Amino acid sequence: MALWIVALVALLELGLLAKQSFGVPSEASLRHRAQEMVAQIPDGPAWQNMPRWQQTLTLSYADQAITPSRLLDSGRPLWRASDSIVGAQVWQITAEGPMACPWQTQQAVLGGGLGFGALAPTSRFVCGAHPAAWVGTTIEEDVTLRPRHCIHQQPLDSRPLRMQVSLPAPIAHKATTLTFGATLYYEDERQRTGAPVRIDLALSGRPHAQIHHRDGDGYRVWRWHLKSMPSTLDVTVTNMGAPRRSFCWNATLDEEVQP
Amino acid sequence: MMQAPVSTTREQWLSALGLVLLTVVLLVSTHSAIGIPRDESFYIEAARVYGRWFALLFNQPTQALSDAAIVHSWSFNSEHPPFVKSLFAWCWLIEARWHVFGSERLACRFAPMVLHSVAVGLVYLWGTQSQCRRVGWFAALFYLLLPRVFYHAHLACFDVPIASMVLISAYAYWRSLTRTRWVWCFGIVFGLTLATKHNSWLVPPVLMVHWLIWARHTPTTRRANWFWSMLIVSVCVFYLSWPLLWVRPIEHLRWYARFHMQHEYYNMAYWGVNYFKPPFPKSYPWVMTGFTVPMTSLALGVMGLIYAIRRSVRVDAHASTFALWTGLALVPLLVYLLPHTPIFGGTKHWFPAYPFFSLCAGSAFDRLCARAALGPWVGALEHRRKVGLALAAGLLLLPASIETWRGRRFGLSYYNALAGGTRGAADKGMNRTFWGVHAVNLAPYLRRRLPLGGRIWLGDTTQQAWQLLQAEGLVPRTIIPAGNLADADVILVDEEHHFAEVHYQAWQVIGDTRPDHVLTFDGVPIVTVYFNPHPQR
Numbered sequence: 001m002a003l004w005i006v007a008l009v010a011l012l013e014l015g016l017l018a019k020q021s022f023g024v025p026s027e028a029s030l031r032h033r034a035q036e037m038v039a040q041i042p043d044g045p046a047w048q049n050m051p052r053w054q055q056t057l058t059l060s061y062a063d064q065a066i067t068p069s070r071l072l073d074s075g076r077p078l079w080r081a082s083d084s085i086v087g088a089q090v091w092q093i094t095a096e097g098p099m100a101c102p103w104q105t106q107q108a109v110l111g112g113g114l115g116f117g118a119l120a121p122t123s124r125f126v127c128g129a130h131p132a133a134w135v136g137t138t139i140e141e142d143v144t145l146r147p148r149h150c151i152h153q154q155p156l157d158s159r160p161l162r163m164q165v166s167l168p169a170p171i172a173h174k175a176t177t178l179t180f181g182a183t184l185y186y187e188d189e190r191q192r193t194g195a196p197v198r199i200d201l202a203l204s205g206r207p208h209a210q211i212h213h214r215d216g217d218g219y220r221v222w223r224w225h226l227k228s229m230p231s232t233l234d235v236t237v238t239n240m241g242a243p244r245r246s247f248c249w250n251a252t253l254d255e256e257v258q259p
Numbered sequence: 260m261m262q263a264p265v266s267t268t269r270e271q272w273l274s275a276l277g278l279v280l281l282t283v284v285l286l287v288s289t290h291s292a293i294g295i296p297r298d299e300s301f302y303i304e305a306a307r308v309y310g311r312w313f314a315l316l317f318n319q320p321t322q323a324l325s326d327a328a329i330v331h332s333w334s335f336n337s338e339h340p341p342f343v344k345s346l347f348a349w350c351w352l353i354e355a356r357w358h359v360f361g362s363e364r365l366a367c368r369f370a371p372m373v374l375h376s377v378a379v380g381l382v383y384l385w386g387t388q389s390q391c392r393r394v395g396w397f398a399a400l401f402y403l404l405l406p407r408v409f410y411h412a413h414l415a416c417f418d419v420p421i422a423s424m425v426l427i428s429a430y431a432y433w434r435s436l437t438r439t440r441w442v443w444c445f446g447i448v449f450g451l452t453l454a455t456k457h458n459s460w461l462v463p464p465v466l467m468v469h470w471l472i473w474a475r476h477t478p479t480t481r482r483a484n485w486f487w488s489m490l491i492v493s494v495c496v497f498y499l500s501w502p503l504l505w506v507r508p509i510e511h512l513r514w515y516a517r518f519h520m521q522h523e524y525y526n527m528a529y530w531g532v533n534y535f536k537p538p539f540p541k542s543y544p545w546v547m548t549g550f551t552v553p554m555t556s557l558a559l560g561v562m563g564l565i566y567a568i569r570r571s572v573r574v575d576a577h578a579s580t581f582a583l584w585t586g587l588a589l590v591p592l593l594v595y596l597l598p599h600t601p602i603f604g605g606t607k608h609w610f611p612a613y614p615f616f617s618l619c620a621g622s623a624f625d626r627l628c629a630r631a632a633l634g635p636w637v638g639a640l641e642h643r644r645k646v647g648l649a650l651a652a653g654l655l656l657l658p659a660s661i662e663t664w665r666g667r668r669f670g671l672s673y674y675n676a677l678a679g680g681t682r683g684a685a686d687k688g689m690n691r692t693f694w695g696v697h698a699v700n701l702a703p704y705l706r707r708r709l710p711l712g713g714r715i716w717l718g719d720t721t722q723q724a725w726q727l728l729q730a731e732g733l734v735p736r737t738i739i740p741a742g743n744l745a746d747a748d749v750i751l752v753d754e755e756h757h758f759a760e761v762h763y764q765a766w767q768v769i770g771d772t773r774p775d776h777v778l779t780f781d782g783v784p785i786v787t788v789y790f791n792p793h794p795q796r
Contacts, residue, residue: 112744
């Protein structure tokens with residue numbers, strides 16, 4: 001009896017093998033790992049509401065380039081920090097006062113590979129001779145391995161880095177919500193042994209909030225309702241003492257939905 | 260009481276030899292499509308370094324045996340003992356001198372292939388000697404047709420050789436319990452096992468427990484000759500096989516042990532989670548075995564294991580053998596229940612369990628046949644009964660044969676029907692590949708995409724592996740590895756969970772998220788390739 005049962009198992013296995021060989025692959029298995037990660041972003045772009053097979057086709061076989069920002073930046077906010085970096089200013093805060101980090105274009109991109117973290121963009125603010133002393137828009141892998149399109153602003157030592165971005169005038173009269181999202185690079189955060197990163201936000205030059213990103217927070221989002229509209233947003237990032245605090249953030253202003 | 264092993268007949272020797280030859284032919288004929296994984300590229304380099312030292316030993320022995328020469332040569336890849344790498348080195352020397360193999364890759368792979376083939380033959384012999392030919396034949400073919408083992412058996416690595424050496428050691432131990440001359444043999448073989456890989460450290464505790472149980476039921480043969488042989492002969496063989504120990508033995512042994520006790524942890528995906536440090540899930544080795552051994556084989560193996568456990572506790576002639584098989588089949592998996600045991604590449608680290616799992620499966624098959632009502636179906640005649648048994652064995656091994664053949668190029672991505680195949684495993688978030696082994700499978704795409712040559716970001720593939728493939732003409736010589744990702748014309752990304760960041764780096768560089776080409780197995784992406792239209796040079 002037992003032999004016949006095992007023989008039936010063999011026939012079942014042969015049937016399953018035939019099904020695998022001639023059947024249609026499931027959508028999840030077809031998707032690339034990176035696409036799986038993107039698809040899991042809860043506030044992802046609108047196309048993620050499409051059926052999975054369309055996502056797959058859209059990503060793999062689209063005629064036009066799908067830029068990282070188109071893929072990763074969800075919604076249509078009034079303003080997004082990563083889109084405004086060209087007009088921004090960056091300083092390193094030293095004991096002698098703020099030292100400006102110049103905006104440089106057509107810079108070489110070095111490195112890449114596992115454990116390397118985010119790659120620098122060719123246009124970026126340069127804050128010293130160290131290869132990692134840059135501020136710019138990149139794609140950083142968060143602790144859940146998902147991609148985040150964000151502004152890499154990593155203080156390499158105890159000297160804080162400050163970025164000031166201007167908010168365009170037309171939106172200054174609308175009631176808005178400021179959304180601030182931030183992460184550390186996967187390998188820097190996953191051991192959960194690093195010091196927190198302190199972030200000081202200022203609106204129109206006045207202190208607005210002091211927040212901390214701690215290991216284990218992952219991609220953390222803060223939201224504020226703004227009654228009076230600011231003209232600038234200042235983001236000052238301070239390394240509280242641990243190496244490899246690869247902080248990366250993005251912010252949006254969204255028009256508030258009227259009840 | 261333990262049954263004395265029956266003497267081996269000429270027919271049994273010939274059958275074992277036939278299995279060895281069949282396995283060697285199968286492995287050699289299917290090896291060329293299998294790329295060079297990271298670790299193999301380092302071991303091939305070790306073969307070169309050790310081979311040059313052996314050549315020096317012949318030509319200028321005094322110089323070769325100087326401390327400086329020994330340390331210079333044998334410090335390379337010294338985290339692993341040298342027995343199997345020395346075999347690679349000898350074959351590498353033969354290739355360099357006489358071009359027997361046709362490539363460095365096959366030269367270095369030949370010794371592990373032979374070791375695996377010997378193991379297949381020995382499984383047959385042990386099953387036949389301890390029980391009957393039916394057990395031997397079925398167990399040997401069962402072992403040969405394990406897809407992941409078959410894949411790894413091609414590689415110049417240690418995972419299959421250590422499985423073979425543990426099997427040979429266990430067999431020698433088993434024979435030594437009744438024949439004195441096998442005591443010496445066991446000492447030598449176990450010394451070489453120690454010199455193969457550190458998985459060998461698990462063997463003495465199993466043998467010790469087995470011997471204590473066996474000696475209790477065998478009052479006339481209580482002497483633990485095998486134990487003294489292990490302590491003296493094995494240790495001497497281990498020492499002699501590793502020239503680095505001739506210079507600073509204690510210091511290096513301490514370093515070797517510490518290296519593996521405090522090994523860094525690697526990334527491994529399991530049910531959608533990327534694990535990178537302990538504690539690893541306790542279910543890992545059991546679920547992965549359940550997902551990577553063909554379903555019918557798994558059913559037979561589990562039945563055989565249960566049968567072997569039940570037979571182990573009986574006091575009869577076979578109990579001792581079953582107890583030994585059970586212990587050696589379970590301990591390599593049980594060790595993963597310890598809190599700090601690293602899980603590296605997964606299944607390959609408990610390959611030493613599989614020969615014993617196969618022997619248990621062979622016993623289960625024998626048991627099933629003995630109890631099956633085959634008579635009315637095939638008639639009472641003996642030859643018809645044999646045909647019936649062969650058909651039954653063929654049916655039970657057919658799925659494994661198909662899966663082993665289908666998975667021969669993508670063995671690391673193989674999952675059984677229980678997991679839903681490779682697709683089902685991908686859906687479940689299991690590891691799809693590792694070791695950066697598939698660059699060779701991208702050769703047609705690369706020739707088409709970069710006809711005039713260019714630069715490639717190799718992903719997880721090593722530059723040494725790429726150069727070896729170039730030397731064989733398997734990938735274009737005009738395509739050279741890029742030092743920076745932004746310099747590359749094409750960027751390879753292995754589809755492992757923790758490699759997601761390299762996708763994002765590629766997106767950053769090319770400003771587009773669409774891949775140019777995707778290498779798939781069963782429709783599942785294994786390597787994604789991005790094309791960079793504006794490389795930075």
